[in-house]
Amino acid sequence: MPGGLSIHVVDASRGVVAAWMRVEVHRLDTSRTLVAGGIVSAKGLVEEPAFAKRLATGQYEADFHVGAYFRAVGVALPAVPFLDIVTYRFGIADPEQHCHLAMKVTPWGFSCFRGGA
Numbered sequence: 001m002p003g004g005l006s007i008h009v010v011d012a013s014r015g016v017v018a019a020w021m022r023v024e025v026h027r028l029d030t031s032r033t034l035v036a037g038g039i040v041s042a043k044g045l046v047e048e049p050a051f052a053k054r055l056a057t058g059q060y061e062a063d064f065h066v067g068a069y070f071r072a073v074g075v076a077l078p079a080v081p082f083l084d085i086v087t088y089r090f091g092i093a094d095p096e097q098h099c100h101l102a103m104k105v106t107p108w109g110f111s112c113f114r115g116g117a
Helices: 066-072
Strands: 005-011 022-028 032-039 058-065 085-092 099-106 109-115
Touching: 005 022, 058 066, 058 099, 058 109, 066 085, 085 099, 085 109
Parallel strands: 005 099
Antiparallel strands: 022 032, 022 058, 058 085, 099 109
């Protein structure tokens, strides 16, 4: 798949995909502009068509709505959660290359990396 972005999110604390978590991707330029947004599917992927579009060279941020997700699935969190919206900044150097962001998350920590999908 040339160009574009794919995102896969796993809830490592419960051993399941993070279905229904909201994810947004913003381009950082002179402002922070929303490029794509969507919900993690039952497959663990954000399957919105906007994510398949080629991204221009530059800096981006992916926002993972972790606190809202854990509350929605019934995980007890304090009034002020340790993680609420996790923002991961990444760069696109070659718009022809596909970029796959893989995230593993718990209410207390996360790991996000470029995978090979």
